[in-house]
Amino acid sequence: MAQNINPFYSSQNTPSKATEEKQSKPKDNHAVSKRLQKELMVLMTSTDKGVSAFPESENLFKWIGTITGPKDTVYSGFVYKLTLEFPHSYPYSAPIVRFATPCFHPNVDSVGNICLDILKDKWSALYDVRTILLSIQSLLSEPNNDSPLNPLAAELWSDQTKYKKLLTEEYHRNHKLNQDS
Numbered sequence: 001m002a003q004n005i006n007p008f009y010s011s012q013n014t015p016s017k018a019t020e021e022k023q024s025k026p027k028d029n030h031a032v033s034k035r036l037q038k039e040l041m042v043l044m045t046s047t048d049k050g051v052s053a054f055p056e057s058e059n060l061f062k063w064i065g066t067i068t069g070p071k072d073t074v075y076s077g078f079v080y081k082l083t084l085e086f087p088h089s090y091p092y093s094a095p096i097v098r099f100a101t102p103c104f105h106p107n108v109d110s111v112g113n114i115c116l117d118i119l120k121d122k123w124s125a126l127y128d129v130r131t132i133l134l135s136i137q138s139l140l141s142e143p144n145n146d147s148p149l150n151p152l153a154a155e156l157w158s159d160q161t162k163y164k165k166l167l168t169e170e171y172h173r174n175h176k177l178n179q180d181s
Helices: 017-045 129-141 151-156 160-180
Strands: 051-055 062-068 079-085 096-099
Touching: 017 051, 017 129, 051 129, 062 129, 079 129, 151 160
Parallel strands: none
Antiparallel strands: 051 062, 062 079, 079 096
C-alpha cells in the first residue's frame, strides 16, 4: 500500500538541516523586510539632523546612508555616503556598514571599513539604522584612537589644525576624483 510521504522529510520523518533552512528562510526574510520597512519609516519621519538612509533599489537588504559632519568639528560641512548591507539574520546580526565616500578618520580604513564597537562585538538587536548612523556621526568627532584603522589620522588627531588641513585636502581631492569619473 502506498504511503503519502512528504518529500521534504527524510526517511526518519525528521527534516534535514538544509530543508529546515530553506523552509525557514522565507519567513525570516519576510520578518527582516518588515523590520527594515519599519526602520525606513522611522528615518523618514525623524527630525535627526544630518543622517538619512534609503534602500539602494528595490532590494531592502542594501541601503545607501548619508551623514553630515557634526557642527563645530573638523568634519563640519562635509557629507559622507555609506553603504549598509543587512544579513538575513538582522537584527540579531549587525549589518555591514562602510564609507562609500572616502573618509580620513582614525577609525576608518582606506576602503571604508569602520572600527565601531556597536557594529562588532557590542551589537544588539535593539539598534537600528538610525542608531547606527547617529553613532557613526558621533564617531567622527570622538574617535577611538586606541584602536585606529588609520594610524596617520590617529597620530594627527591631537593637532586639530593639521588634521583639518589634511582632512580638507583629502575630502576635496576625493570629491574631485568622483566628479571627474
